[in-house]
Amino acid sequence: MTRYDLIVIGAGPAGLSAAAEAAGAGLRVAVFDENAKPGGQLFKQIHKFFGAKEHKAKIRGVKIGAELLAEAEKRGAEVFLNSPVAGLYKEREILVRRGEGVGHYKGDAIIVATGAQENMPAFAGWTLPGVMGAGAAQTLMHLHRVKPGKRVLMLGSGNVGLVVGFQLRQAGCELAAVLDAAPRIGGYGVHAAKLARTGVPFYLSHSIVRAWGTDKVTGVVAGEVDGGWNFIPGREKQFEVDTVCIAAGLAPATQLLKMAGCAMRAAGADWLPVCSAVGETSLPGVYAAGDVSGIEEASSAMIEGRLAGGAAARKLGFIGPDEYEERRQVLLAALASLREGMFAPQKRGQISAQTDEGIDLSQTLLRKGYLEEGEVGKYPGVKPAAGIHPVIECTQNIPCNPCRDACPQGCIKVTGGIAALPEYDDRAGCAGCGLCVAVCPGQAIFLLNEDAGDGLAEVTAPYEFLPLPQKGELGAALARSGEKLCPAEVVRVKLAPAFDRTALVTFRVPRDFAMRARFWQKEAAA
Amino acid sequence: MSSERTRDFGRYVAAADDDVIICRCEEVAKGEIRRAVRDGLFTVHEVRRLLRCGMGLCQGNTCARLVRGIIARELGVAADSLVEATGRAPARPLEMRVFAREQGL
Numbered sequence: 293m294t295r296y297d298l299i300v301i302g303a304g305p306a307g308l309s310a311a312a313e314a315a316g317a318g319l320r321v322a323v324f325d326e327n328a329k330p331g332g333q334l335f336k337q338i339h340k341f342f343g344a345k346e347h348k349a350k351i352r353g354v355k356i357g358a359e360l361l362a363e364a365e366k367r368g369a370e371v372f373l374n375s376p377v378a379g380l381y382k383e384r385e386i387l388v389r390r391g392e393g394v395g396h397y398k399g400d401a402i403i404v405a406t407g408a409q410e411n412m413p414a415f416a417g418w419t420l421p422g423v424m425g426a427g428a429a430q431t432l433m434h435l436h437r438v439k440p441g442k443r444v445l446m447l448g449s450g451n452v453g454l455v456v457g458f459q460l461r462q463a464g465c466e467l468a469a470v471l472d473a474a475p476r477i478g479g480y481g482v483h484a485a486k487l488a489r490t491g492v493p494f495y496l497s498h499s500i501v502r503a504w505g506t507d508k509v510t511g512v513v514a515g516e517v518d519g520g521w522n523f524i525p526g527r528e529k530q531f532e533v534d535t536v537c538i539a540a541g542l543a544p545a546t547q548l549l550k551m552a553g554c555a556m557r558a559a560g561a562d563w564l565p566v567c568s569a570v571g572e573t574s575l576p577g578v579y580a581a582g583d584v585s586g587i588e589e590a591s592s593a594m595i596e597g598r599l600a601g602g603a604a605a606r607k608l609g610f611i612g613p614d615e616y617e618e619r620r621q622v623l624l625a626a627l628a629s630l631r632e633g634m635f636a637p638q639k640r641g642q643i644s645a646q647t648d649e650g651i652d653l654s655q656t657l658l659r660k661g662y663l664e665e666g667e668v669g670k671y672p673g674v675k676p677a678a679g680i681h682p683v684i685e686c687t688q689n690i691p692c693n694p695c696r697d698a699c700p701q702g703c704i705k706v707t708g709g710i711a712a713l714p715e716y717d718d719r720a721g722c723a724g725c726g727l728c729v730a731v732c733p734g735q736a737i738f739l740l741n742e743d744a745g746d747g748l749a750e751v752t753a754p755y756e757f758l759p760l761p762q763k764g765e766l767g768a769a770l771a772r773s774g775e776k777l778c779p780a781e782v783v784r785v786k787l788a789p790a791f792d793r794t795a796l797v798t799f800r801v802p803r804d805f806a807m808r809a810r811f812w813q814k815e816a817a818a
Numbered sequence: 819m820s821s822e823r824t825r826d827f828g829r830y831v832a833a834a835d836d837d838v839i840i841c842r843c844e845e846v847a848k849g850e851i852r853r854a855v856r857d858g859l860f861t862v863h864e865v866r867r868l869l870r871c872g873m874g875l876c877q878g879n880t881c882a883r884l885v886r887g888i889i890a891r892e893l894g895v896a897a898d899s900l901v902e903a904t905g906r907a908p909a910r911p912l913e914m915r916v917f918a919r920e921q922g923l
């Protein structure tokens with residue numbers, strides 16, 4: 293039996309943050325993870341994250357994972373990979389598979405940061421090969437570099453469905469549609485808009501009736517559902533697809549906590565561990581942090597991890613009460629700021645009609661995934677201006693503000709809380725540097741120059757597909773809905789280290805299309 | 819509620835989707851679970867012991883929530899009123915040969 297001051301189960305954002313925090317306070321820390329790669333969900337998240345600077349906004353998830361691992365190891369935490377924890381017992385003992393045997397380890401404190409597992413709906417044919425969790429599709433693409441299929445149907449329009457849907461497009465898969473049984477898109481409007489403008493249709497109030505195929509999926513029958521989620525007869529649609537991705541939510545992976553005897557409470561369809569504000573469960577010295585204590589985000593998981601790591605350090609006497617309390621308050625404040633906005637966990641299930649600023653939310657965005665041309669001007673990020681200027685199509689209160697920090701000219705304001713809508717301040721004078729366009733994790737910012745000569749306008753849009761277009765290449769300009777508007781020539785392709793691999797593609801369209809064209813598509817695919 | 823053994827929830831009536839597999843590890847179909855409830859097994863626990871759903875390789879990681887939902891619907895109660903199955907080691911599949919090889923005791 294090996295002893296540690298702290299044992300952390302799970303090397304995701306929560307676990308690695310907990311380990312870094314505790315090891316920094318001087319605890320001897322071991323982290324066990326069943327995967328071959330550390331980072332939990334993060335090692336699959338190739339997209340830029342929301343939040344503020346202290347939440348690592350605008351950094352890609354994979355990179356956040358690598359940074360956390362480096363921090364934890366530098367501070368002396370030992371990270372054991374390929375080490376599934378099979379048991380958590382009283383007296384804070386764990387049973388771990390190590391190679392071809394099992395080992396027993398004991399911690400004076402234990403932090404369970406095992407994350408979540410994907411929910412599966414059971415429709416006829418759901419066990420056919422080709423039906424997979426969205427997380428599995430991500431693992432195939434980003435870990436094993438395998439395309440999950442040629443033509444995919446996504447079930448679920450929460451952020452996971454939207455993000456993985458976009459990544460499937462990036463990997464070169466066709467996305468037949470995104471379905472959701474709910475009448476509104478569940479994830480961020482900016483994530484939905486990213487997909488819609490590439491031509492992906494959304495079917496809300498729709499679910500899968502059955503998937504068919506002999507050896508693997510070859511098609512799906514979807515149907516419209518009523519308010520009680522019952523199929524409406526005669527409202528079926530067929531999709532010919534070879535892959536079905538399920539993004540129907542996540543459930544906390546609480547098995548170890550239950551096994552240890554932690555008190556659990558019912559919360560909607562799930563059972564969650566009863567925890568204090570710093571994550572301590574009903575068993576003294578056993579903590580839960582991250583998705584396992586309630587599904588949220590990596591950004592919140594990292595803070596919860598640090599809170600639990602700090603609490604363990606305090607409990608074992610590695611830090612004094614004042615130092616602990618000061619740090620705790622900082623972390624709790626950072627957590628509270630992440631829980632602002634219309635998607636906050638405490639607002640789940642509520643429907644708002646307006647933004648905090650009192651502007652009507654776009655219903656088209658909620659149902660079809662894009663803003664109507666006529667409504668864009670209602671939002672504070674969109675103002676007509678002469679010369680080059682940003683158009684910020686970010687219209688829901690989400691906890692995010694890197695656009696503000698990116699602008700060297702101070703053109704973008706996010707005032708009155710992190711979830712406020714970004715506002716374009718037309719007095720500041722945009723220099724056209726494009727930083728705001730590149731950092732925006734929602735890809736919601738465009739640069740417009742409505743007078744590029746010859747009755748043409750130049751639209752600059754973020755672009756994350758390969759191969760990149762070439763200067764002079766002729767393609768098609770697509771509208772927010774993905775509708776093809778007109779031929780469009782690329783006049784510039786910009787990449788800079790500060791853009792972190794988001795290219796800025798500038799294309800020319802007739803001036804009338806300046807406020808409509810939002811995506812440039814290669815001709816071959818058009 | 820679910821402990822009222824005498825309460826009559828009505829007989830099992832076959833449904834069109836009864837043959838949909840719910841627990842893929844142990845190949846338990848929806849109809850078997852529905853029938854078990856109508857036969858008087860009102861908890862996740864009891865159903866699991868009779869049918870082995872959730873006792874396979876993945877230890878219920880995929881089906882636990884589905885099984886709970888089906889039982890709740892048969893009983894006409896909210897899913898969160900049904901206590902989850904007990905968590906037991908091994909929480910991850912371990913071959914007996916590995917399990918038996920204790921290291922560094």
Ligand SMILES: Cc1cc2nc3c(=O)[nH]c(=O)nc-3n(C[C@H](O)[C@H](O)[C@H](O)COP(=O)(O)OP(=O)(O)OC[C@H]3O[C@@H](n4cnc5c(N)ncnc54)[C@H](O)[C@@H]3O)c2cc1C
Nearest residue numbers: 302304305306325326332333377406407582583589590591
């Ligand atoms: C597609 C997608 C996109 C997302 N995008 C964002 C985003 O843009 N911004 C954001 O903030 N969040 C995002 N999230 C959410 C975020 O990834 C999760 O909230 C976060 O990873 C939770 O962190 P965690 O440490 O609690 O769990 P995880 O990251 O799930 O890590 C848990 C770890 O524990 C390990 N583990 C579990 N059980 C055991 C065991 N028995 N033995 C050993 N190891 C075990 C797992 O292998 C895993 O490595 C996204 C999630 C998905 C799926």
Ligand code: SF4
Nearest residue numbers: 699722723725726728
């Ligand atoms: S392009 Fe540059 S100067 Fe203009 S708003 Fe964006 S960040 Fe500011």
Ligand code: SF4
Nearest residue numbers: 686692694695732734
């Ligand atoms: S516009 Fe600003 S606040 Fe909105 S998603 Fe982009 S970076 Fe975040």
